[in-house]
Amino acid sequence: MKQIIYLFSLMGVFLSGCHIRVLNPKSDTAEAQSFLIYFSFGIMILVLLTVFFLLSRLVRKYRNRTGNHQALKHEKGNKKLEIVWTIIPVLLLTILAIPTVIVTYNQSPNQADQSGDRREEVHINVTAEQYQWTFIYENGKTTSGELYLPSDKTIVLHLRSKDVIHSFWVPSIGGKVDVLPHKENTMKLENIESGVYQGKCAEFCGTNHTDMRFTTRVISSKQFLDWLDE
Ligand SMILES: [Cu+2]
Structure with missing residues (x-):
């Protein structure tokens, strides 16, 4: 665990030296695009952290220790859980889709001609x-x-x-x-x-x-x- 933290902090130091032009927008057009990148990245990190948190909890709880005979029960159909893990991704994709569709439509290469003074x-x-x-x-x-x-x-x-x-x-x-x-x-x-x-x-x-x-x-x-x- 310690090594991983070291690795990530080291990566952070090096990455902070990067100048990624796409993520340093200098126009409204580029700003809308970089917002989409940050927004989708944020959602992705949220999913990633949740999954890793649940996984590490499970691994800790059921790891093989002397005297620990707790075994995972086999779940046979759990409607509540199934509904939850169907609805959450649909919800996340909807949240992601709304700004994506708006920006994509506004910046469509066929769009500029019709609008504007x-x-x-x-x-x-x-x-x-x-x-x-x-x-x-x-x-x-x-x-x-x-x-x-x-x-x-x-x-x-x-x-x-x-x-x-x-x-x-x-x-x-x-x-x-x-x-x-x-x-x-x-x-x-x-x-x-x-x-x-x-x-x-x-x-x-x-x-x-x-x-x-x-x-x-x-x-x-x-x-x-x-x-x-x-
Ligand atoms: Cu060319």
């Missing part, structure tokens, strides 16, 4: 091809390898591929979205914190797949407009 949104066309990213802004300005975004606007990215399937991923500001050759997918990003974030293709797309990286620069609206006019 277009004047408050910044639309950017994103084109992926082996092995680079091109970003085309509303006034026609084009960048390659660098994506500029205003922090205080809602951003709608229109993702398209020229060749094979790619995947758009900036871990700090949102999860992966597939970039397909024959269908446009959209990605909505809200309230992004100013900063510089690394992005990459998250779908193996050929020999130079690892070179398919880009830098995302999130700046204020004013800086963004000035940059657009440059």
